[in-house]
Amino acid sequence: MKTLHCREAGFDCDTIIQANTEYQVLELVSKHALEVHEVAITPELAEQLRTMIREEKEII
Ligand SMILES: [Zn+2]
Numbered sequence: 792m793k794t795l796h797c798r799e800a801g802f803d804c805d806t807i808i809q810a811n812t813e814y815q816v817l818e819l820v821s822k823h824a825l826e827v828h829e830v831a832i833t834p835e836l837a838e839q840l841r842t843m844i845r846e847e848k849e850i851i
Contacts, residue, residue: 792809792810792811792846792847792848792849792850793809793810793811793812793813793815793816793844793845793846794807794808794809794816794844794845794846794847794850795807795808795809795816795820795840795843795844795845796808796843797820797823797824799843800820800824800840800843802824802828802830804827804828806823806827807850808820808823809847809849809850813841813844816844817832817837817840817841820832820840821837
């Protein structure tokens with residue numbers, strides 16, 4: 792699973808985003824950031840977040 796830890800994106804948050812593809816992770820994190828952190832993910836930020844996505848086993 793492609794995995795992104797919200798904390799590594801700079802938020803004080805324990806949410807872990809997982810999906811099958813990087814694209815889906817970015818979609819989910821955009822939604823999460825907007826709803827929970829009221830932060831809009833810009834294309835530049837999305838590019839940074841993409842570098843933080845790792846391959847981890849499914850934990851959900
Ligand atoms: Zn978060």
